[in-house]
Amino acid sequence: MERRTTRLLAYQRDRRKFACICYTLTLSWLLLALLQWVLISVIAEITVVFVEYYWISLIFFVVAMMLVSIFVFFERVRAITCLNWLMCLLIVEFVIIGVFNLAALSHWQELLVWFFICMLLLFGFVLIGSIIPHDLTLDVVILFVLAFIFLIVTVWFAMISILLKVPYSFVVYQLSIAIVVLLFVMYHAQTINGGRFAEMRLNDYLLAALILFHDFIILFLLTFYQQLVMRFIVGATTAARAVSEANRGLSYIDPIIGPVQEDYVDDDDSNSTTAVQKFA
Structure with a gap:
């Protein structure tokens, strides 16, 4: 009995250490990301490069998804000490x-506010998942069924947002995805903290931190609609804010929101056709 108690205490100590490493790594990576994103938003010369050559970000993101797939599905890669850290x-x-x-494209104030909102949501639901008595790891099938239902909802609202320009339909799309992500954040928190039906192995702290990091990325990517279109923080006065100073020569404007009606008026005097857009 005493030996069993000793093993249990040792397991709990190792599990707490594992969870602490996971959350510390996740927080470190988030702060690293915040620093770089703010610099990109503030420094004019770098901003122009990534707005004009957007495919640079696309290439890096695709390569990252390929690497994370290898990291997740090939356990041997995670077992090699130097290689696992390098890939991570x-x-x-x-x-x-x-x-x-x-x-x-985002204003640095918008970026900061939404970053901390997403970080608060992430660690808030990590805390909720850690303290609730219900074992979500027993309900993984239910979670995937809910995720599939919300997937149907998101596709429908995405279509009516893009094609019919229904007001606030994209917000419903965002909320549906966010709910699914936060459910899985609680599930991931329980697998990290242990003491449940399913739990992560103690040597997989890099994988656990990567999972939480990508949970945050999904939430944060959703907020760029608010950052670039709604602009709750900096206001509508920055809707056509120049990306650069006078020497940058590059600007962006808000995407069209709501139904658009185009009337083509023939101007006989100038022999040209002018497109007049009326926003509902």
Whole structure:
């Protein structure tokens, strides 16, 4: 009995250490990402590059997804000490660079506020998942069924948002995805903290931190609609804010929101056709 108690205490100590490493790594990577995204948003010369050559971010993001797939599905890669750290750092940095093109368009104040909102949601639901008595790892099938239902909902609202321009339909799309992600954040937290039906192995702290990091990335990517279109923080006065100073020569404007009606008026005097857009 005493030996069993000793093993249990040792397991709990190792599990707490594992969870602490996971959350510390996740927080470190998030702060690293924040620093780089703010610099991209503020420094004019870099902003122009990633707005004009957006495909740079696209390439890095695609490569990051390929690397993370290898990291997840090939256990031997995670077992090699130097290689696992190298791949993990490359994945994190490539994902960060993959968001540069969006961060370049965002105002730094919007970016900061939404970053901390997403970080609060992430660690808040990690805490909720850790303290609730219900074991979500027993309900993984239910979670995937709910995820599939929400997938159907998101596709429908995405279509009516893109094609019919229904007001606030994209917000419903965002909320549906966010709910699914936060459910899985609680599930991941329980597998990290242990003491449940399913738990992560104690040597997989890099994988656990990567999972939480990508949970955050999904939430943060969703907020760029608010950052670039709604602009709750800096206001509508920056809707046509120049990306650069006078020497940059590059600007961006808001995408069209709501139904658009186009009337083509023939101007006989100038022999040209002018497109007049009326926004509902």
